[in-house]
Amino acid sequence: MSLEKKDVQRAALLARIEITETEANETFEQLGKVFDLIEQMKIINTDDIAPMAHAQDISTRLRDDVVTEKDRHEEFQEVAPATERGLYLVPKVIE
């Protein structure tokens, strides 16, 4: 699969990152190299190899179902730009 510049712009939009035309060009060039590398890796036959979800072959840690956290919302909300009656306030969103 070859990368196009509009893919870069789409990825930026999805990630909510504003990029200039120059930045888009630069990123297109850099990402293109990554894609070239991927193309190169595709040459290797991996038919009999199960995909790994993580680089290490270990299992996730589990916790017991116990409530360990206390109410600290006042502390957390000290750094929030706007709060009211315990709620975080954000610019209005309606889907």
Place this chain on the structure above:
Amino acid sequence: MEWEIVIGIETHAQLSTESKIFSGASTNFGADPNVNACEVDIALPGVLPVLNKKAVEKAIQFGIATGARVNRQSIFARKNYFYPDLPKGYQISQFENPVVEGGEIKISVDGEEKIIRLTRAHLEEDAGKSLHEDFVGMSGIDLNRAGTPLLEIVSEPDMRSAREAVEYARHLHTLVQWIGVCDGNMQEGNFRCDANVSVRKKGEKEFGTRREIKNLNSFRFLQQAIEFEAQWQIEQIEDGHKIIQATVLFDPDSGETRLMRTKEDAHDYRYFPDPDLLPLNIDEKWFTSVEQAMPELPLAKIERYVKDLGLSAIDAQSMVASKGISDFFESAISQIPESETRKISKLVANWINGDLAAALNKEQVELVDSPVTAKMIGDLAQRIADNTLSSKLAKQVFEGLWNGSGSVDEIIEKEGLKQLSDSSELETFADQVIAANPQQAEDFRGGKEKALNALVGQMMKLTKGKANPAQVNEILRKKLA
């Protein structure tokens, strides 16, 4: 033209754990805003998720209960989208290798059994809540619900009518409560369904284009929404339009579905394995211990009730209509000596289905809050079985139990409701009745069977209904022979 409706359902069942799926914050419903949202839930930098063991066990239980495959290794993925009630910018979910794959739910519509296949069930976290009404130009965000464990259960498109869809949802709802993985509270949003609906001409092989109705939190809405949506799609096609894949919302006030977004603006979630979480491995030892702790499932109970307790299939089925009813029934018969259980179980089932159900329904009381306890129903059945009470007197005792007048034996004692079964006493009454009604006695002797009924009636009146009618009948026949 005959049309066929095709429905698949995705259900979000909130897993009933104390703490969240990836943090130690409480899942308690109805708390003040944000008091149950810790660093992990509000996504402060540097925090890491740690998986709740209980949430995984509940997913395993669901897999076992539906005959599904429980994957010994499953992975968590990030589902990326921006919304203020999702502070990380992604929801931790499962994409490839979900914890449960396959399985089925048996439903029955109009006495016909049908199997609805399940595609998968995966673990994920819930988002927070946005409140749009109370603030000018702003939305309020409450992250208490963020990180609450959910099991998303996805069915195959196997349903062909709104009624089948509702039956499926009801069966699923009963099952998750039965095995204790979800409390099933639909008002609190702990069990909600999305319905994928499409239509096609009968006999066609290909599915039509589907539209997804989001967030249906009652069985009635599910039915109404599907009926409206299917009719709308049929009319569109008959008018020469094409259905465009879309997500729609159901408005309970108008009974209509309306467009939320089309495929063009569908989210591009860019799923990828979450590097913060290692693969979830379920070894045989863990799996077996969860399997052994599973409660007896409804079908196994029905079989046991029929085989060991002598209930009819219909009675057995009604005693497993919910976990609550089954618990009540088993508790009622738990104190009965084994030699009598077959005889008394049937009586207990009849009383639960009959007078108790009627009283609960009339007074709008839930079974858990019933003033007549399981033990009381068991005692009552025993007093009927040992002939202390006639069924008529038992009804009087039941009324006393409902009104809180005491235990079964206390009410029998207090109200003098004991059935008269002393035969010498009954014979004295019989002599009196025959003496007072010579004409009827003569008619019966002359072969008029019906005349006996009048005499039995007189006896019952004389004993204030406390005599056993069958016994009275027998004594009178003997006297008049």
